[in-house]
Amino acid sequence: MTVTLADVAARAQVSPATVSRVLNxxxxxxxxTRERVLRAVDELDYVLNGPASALxxxxxxxxxxxxxxxxxxxxxxxxxxxxxxIGGPGGRAGGERLGVVCNTGGSPERExxxxxxxxxxxAAAVVLTGGAVEDAPHQAAMAAKLRKLADxxxxxxxxxxxxxxxxxxxxxxxxxxxxxxxxxxxxxxxxHRRLGYIAGPEERTTTRHRLxxxxxxxxxxxxxxxxxxxxxGRYDRRSGYEATLELLRRDPSLTAVVAANDSVALGACAAxxxxxxxxxxxxxxxxxxxxxxxxxxxxxxxxVRLPLAEAGARAGRIAMGREEPPPxxxxxxxxxxxVRGSSGAPRG
Amino acid sequence: MTVTLADVAARAQVSPATVSRVLNxxxxxxxxTRERVLRAVDELDYVLNGPASALxxxxxxxxxxxxxxxxxxxxxxxxxxxxxxIGGPGGRAGGERLGVVCNTGGSPERExxxxxxxxxxxAAAVVLTGGAVEDAPHQAAMAAKLRKLADxxxxxxxxxxxxxxxxxxxxxxxxxxxxxxxxxxxxxxxxHRRLGYIAGPEERTTTRHRLxxxxxxxxxxxxxxxxxxxxxGRYDRRSGYEATLELLRRDPSLTAVVAANDSVALGACAAxxxxxxxxxxxxxxxxxxxxxxxxxxxxxxxxVRLPLAEAGARAGRIAMGREEPPPxxxxxxxxxxxVRGSSGAPRG
DNA sequence: ACTTGGATAGAAAGCGCTTGCTGCAACGCT
DNA sequence: AGCGTTGCAGCAAGCGCTTTCTATCCAAGT
Numbered sequence: 001m002t003v004t005l006a007d008v009a010a011r012a013q014v015s016p017a018t019v020s021r022v023l024n025x026x027x028x029x030x031x032x033t034r035e036r037v038l039r040a041v042d043e044l045d046y047v048l049n050g051p052a053s054a055l056x057x058x059x060x061x062x063x064x065x066x067x068x069x070x071x072x073x074x075x076x077x078x079x080x081x082x083x084x085x086i087g088g089p090g091g092r093a094g095g096e097r098l099g100v101v102c103n104t105g106g107s108p109e110r111e112x113x114x115x116x117x118x119x120x121x122x123a124a125a126v127v128l129t130g131g132a133v134e135d136a137p138h139q140a141a142m143a144a145k146l147r148k149l150a151d152x153x154x155x156x157x158x159x160x161x162x163x164x165x166x167x168x169x170x171x172x173x174x175x176x177x178x179x180x181x182x183x184x185x186x187x188x189x190x191x192h193r194r195l196g197y198i199a200g201p202e203e204r205t206t207t208r209h210r211l212x213x214x215x216x217x218x219x220x221x222x223x224x225x226x227x228x229x230x231x232x233g234r235y236d237r238r239s240g241y242e243a244t245l246e247l248l249r250r251d252p253s254l255t256a257v258v259a260a261n262d263s264v265a266l267g268a269c270a271a272x273x274x275x276x277x278x279x280x281x282x283x284x285x286x287x288x289x290x291x292x293x294x295x296x297x298x299x300x301x302x303x304v305r306l307p308l309a310e311a312g313a314r315a316g317r318i319a320m321g322r323e324e325p326p327p328x329x330x331x332x333x334x335x336x337x338x339v340r341g342s343s344g345a346p347r348g
Numbered sequence: 349m350t351v352t353l354a355d356v357a358a359r360a361q362v363s364p365a366t367v368s369r370v371l372n373x374x375x376x377x378x379x380x381t382r383e384r385v386l387r388a389v390d391e392l393d394y395v396l397n398g399p400a401s402a403l404x405x406x407x408x409x410x411x412x413x414x415x416x417x418x419x420x421x422x423x424x425x426x427x428x429x430x431x432x433x434i435g436g437p438g439g440r441a442g443g444e445r446l447g448v449v450c451n452t453g454g455s456p457e458r459e460x461x462x463x464x465x466x467x468x469x470x471a472a473a474v475v476l477t478g479g480a481v482e483d484a485p486h487q488a489a490m491a492a493k494l495r496k497l498a499d500x501x502x503x504x505x506x507x508x509x510x511x512x513x514x515x516x517x518x519x520x521x522x523x524x525x526x527x528x529x530x531x532x533x534x535x536x537x538x539x540h541r542r543l544g545y546i547a548g549p550e551e552r553t554t555t556r557h558r559l560x561x562x563x564x565x566x567x568x569x570x571x572x573x574x575x576x577x578x579x580x581g582r583y584d585r586r587s588g589y590e591a592t593l594e595l596l597r598r599d600p601s602l603t604a605v606v607a608a609n610d611s612v613a614l615g616a617c618a619a620x621x622x623x624x625x626x627x628x629x630x631x632x633x634x635x636x637x638x639x640x641x642x643x644x645x646x647x648x649x650x651x652v653r654l655p656l657a658e659a660g661a662r663a664g665r666i667a668m669g670r671e672e673p674p675p676x677x678x679x680x681x682x683x684x685x686x687v688r689g690s691s692g693a694p695r696g
Numbered sequence: 697a698c699t700t701g702g703a704t705a706g707a708a709a710g711c712g713c714t715t716g717c718t719g720c721a722a723c724g725c726t
Numbered sequence: 727a728g729c730g731t732t733g734c735a736g737c738a739a740g741c742g743c744t745t746t747c748t749a750t751c752c753a754a755g756t
Contacts, residue, residue, distance in 0.1 A: 002500060004742060015706045020744060027745090030704060045496070050468040051408060052742035054399035055711050062469075070428045070449065076419035083418070083451050098465045100448030101418065103431050117446045120398040121410075148393070152350060237640060266644040273646070292585060296614040298621075298646035352712060363736045368714060375715085378734060400712035403741050 003046045012040035061097040064118040064126040070103040078129050078312035085316025108138040115145045125155040125319040131206030159315035163330045170325040179304035179335035180213025191345045192256040196247040197230045200260040240267025255346035262287035262294045280344035299341025306335045351394045360388035409445040412466040412474040418451040426660035433664025456486040463493045473503040473667040479554030507663035511678045518673040527652035527683035528561025536569050539693045540604040544595040545578045548608040588615025603694035610635035610642045628692035647689025654683045
């Protein structure tokens with residue numbers, strides 16, 4: 001049926017053990033023998049049986065990448081960067097690993113299930129990207145699962161997610177709080193005093209941190225926040241559109257709208273325009289992440305750039321054991337304020 | 349060390365065979381026994397060893413999803429839809445499969461390598477999304493690889509990619525040619541006679557088909573095309589920006605720019621604006637795909653909507669054997685012209 | 697010339713699971 | 727009462743690889 005190691009061995013007139021060693025390159029094999037084996041492999045078009053070798057070697061070459069929403073470039077960019085470092089194809093030869101990205105859709109259950117699936121596959125490493133859900137039971141379950149994975153030898157890396165002290169996982173965290181604060185301070189510096197905030201879904205670390213940064217900026221400048229100025233929604237444009245309309249309804253005198261991310265900001269822009277308001281003359285808008293399309297908004301979006309690709313690449317390297325983890329296993333990745341046309345001084 | 353089937357069997361006082369059967373649910377087991385086993389599984393926190401079971405059963409629960417660019421929502425949307433149908437988490441219990449998306453970056457070698465990796469893992473199915481590279485040797489290599497995978501029992505589905513007759517793979521193809529034609533006809537109908545075209549990378553089916561549609565429309569209306577009106581580039585905004593500048597340099601009298609996709613169109617819009625031209629008053633712009641952000645361009649982008657999520661979902665179901673393949677194994681998915689603000693009658 | 701040791705290659709014992717086949721009650725039939 | 731069924735459970739033989747341990751060969755050491 002399918003070609004096996006034994007077939008190759010027979011053809012190359014060596015033992016299966018030798019073929020295995022040639023293929024793994026972890027044991028001295030005479031050059032002439034090696035060549036004979038490789039020729040046989042080629043002639044028979046042999047492909048190693050992954051499951052069998054994983055079973056025997058008790059290690060697999062799978063690396064899992066968990067993302068909240070694969071259709072969102074925020075995750076796509078990170079996943080792409082991680083995967084390209086994982087090696088798989090494109091990486092240097094040798095450790096050819098299969099970087100697989102799994103889309104949780106932001107659902108806690110799916111997150112856990114994927115982790116189990118990866119555990120079942122005995123994944124070599126797992127990278128979790130983006131914010132975490134802040135539900136206590138779920139966090140406990142996650143921590144337990146991660147610990148179990150780690151105990152089984154799976155390397156765990158968090159990319160753009162807060163540290164999980166209990167699990168000892170390496171974490172590259174985005175400084176969402178700092179970025180949010182800086183962004184709002186920029187707006188305050190421009191003269192804004194009544195700022196609406198469109199937050200992401202509740203019970204999410206990213207949502208909370210960005211909002212905290214926003215509020216910290218307000219507090220630092222003695223601006224008392226009106227509870228009506230905050231609306232929660234999803235991380236998509238539609239949600240931004242609706243939330244903006246709601247914000248405008250609650251307080252038409254707002255002079256700025258800060259969005260949880262760029263997609264939401266785009267929706268906000270659309271809603272403002274549809275309401276006959278000009279940006280930034282009537283209302284300033286700010287996003288977060290600086291995804292590629294943000295610069296194409298009209299006017300271009302003021303936002304906080306997160307080095308997604310760089311962070312992803314680093315996370316990938318750490319997951320592969322090709323880069324030293326940061327001291328303490330935790331590193332904070334800062335964002336950079338990008339001031340563009342969507343923010344300006346308020347009227348009057 | 350780690351818990352094995354045998355441990356569970358011992359604890360439940362049954363044979364390993366029985367545990368396996370309970371877990372797979374493909375053999376009658378007395379209810380009381382089943383319950384005892386499940387309790388033991390739970391108590392020991394047992395997780396099946398994937399490689400071992402794949403080896404023994406000669407089947408795996410991996411399903412590969414190949415995409416050209418994971419950071420591009422075009423692929424992200426399809427991949428998400430496919431993955432959610434693959435089941436994995438979220439799907440109904442039972443056939444819990446791991447849908448893994450692999451990012452080829454549009455590179456032929458990586459595409460092939462991923463296929464080999466999936467073959468090595470004995471993937472249950474593989475879905476290839478998006479356009480194919482039109483290099484003859486590579487196509488032959490791909491066909492051979494796909495055939496081999498198919499022979500090994502892996503189901504192959506092409507989503508948004510032209511059929512590959514040699515391989516007998518199921519194909520859900522986008523009607524890029526038809527969409528391109530319709531789009532350009534819309535522009536011609538508006539009165540445009542000098543249309544620039546920003547094509548995607550050469551040697552790509554998607555690029556060629558869209559361009560052919562564009563040219564067919566021109567030909568059908570007796571418009572002779574100036575070779576200077578076509579520029580090739582990548583499928584990203586940057587490329588669209590540069591190509592537009594080039595187009596303008598070559599022929600400043602163009603009244604419309606048709607882009608290979610929405611991202612490119614966005615770049616085109618930016619270039620036009622930066623050149624002091626208004627859209628659509630001075631120059632009309634059209635994209636392709638209708639990605640979520642297209643409606644947020646200012647003015648909103650005229651484009652062709654491709655039912656990415658629907659097609660992906662269907663491809664996923666077919667890959668899982670949960671839906672009948674289309675008759676003949678090939679289905680054409682049409683796009684829908686979305687006329688919006690970025691296209692209008694030319695000046696004068 | 698004889699021992700020693702380095703360099704290769706082979707034999708064989710699993711890795712943890714699945715599954716065809718066998719075993720054995722309890723059951724219903726004539 | 728005798729016997730074929732039916733329903734469950736266990737035995738044991740692998741699945742295709744890796745890896746430890748052993749065997750062999752030859753160059754070098756004394």
